Amino acid sequence: MKIRNIFKGILIGVPIGVTLIDSLGYVARVDGISMQPALNPDQDQTDYVLLNKWAVKSYQVQRGDIIALISPKDPSLNIIKRIVGVQGDIIETIGYKNHIVRIPEGHCWVEGDHTGHSMDSNNFGPVSLGLITAKATCIVWPPSRWQFLSSSLPESRLPLNLSPPTLLYSA
Structure with missing residues (x-):
């Protein structure tokens, strides 16, 4: 009788777990x-994050969101990056083949927070929204790092069409 109950529990629990x-x-x-510094700020410690798949079902992402996506360079890898630009934005790149890029429709520009130590859009260009799998919403481990992740960008990485105007010439 116990084996039957265990088998019944597995038969019901596995499909529910997979669906969730x-x-x-x-x-x-x-x-x-x-x-770094948003995730894994300490080399001796690894962060675990909650990846919310529901949050990206309709591909409504915004600048500053930390997302998980399938790597455009290696589809067997999932990577976590921050969205710097969305469709229509004009981005000043860091080492990409074009210094200025307009993000095409259905795409976004992603970068790691640790500039120069990240395989991101500066290497492979704009990313199709279809590659986004989830949004990182909070750090769940270790307990000392429990926090919600903010959707923010440093002013230096704002798209050019949103950046504060700079004074090019003064008399």
Whole structure:
């Protein structure tokens, strides 16, 4: 009788668990230094984040969001980056083949927070929104790092069409 109940529990629990993970989200380990200081600020400590799949179902993402996406360079890898620009934005790149890029419709520009230590849009260009799999909403481990992740950009990485005007000439 006990084996039958265990089997019944597994038969019901597995499909429910798979459905929840597939539609709502899951916890993932963040490897590497590309998102420092927001994630993994300490080399001796690894952050685990809640990846919310529901938040990107309609591809309504905004500048500053930290997202998980399928790597355009290696589709077997998932990467975590920050959205710097959305469709229509004009971005000043850091080492990309074009110094200024207008983000095409259905795409975004992603970068790691640790400039120069990240494989991001500065290497592979604008990213299709279809590659986005989830939005990182909070750090869930270690307990000393529990926090919601903010959707913010440093002023230096704002798109040119949104940046404060700079004084080019003064008399």
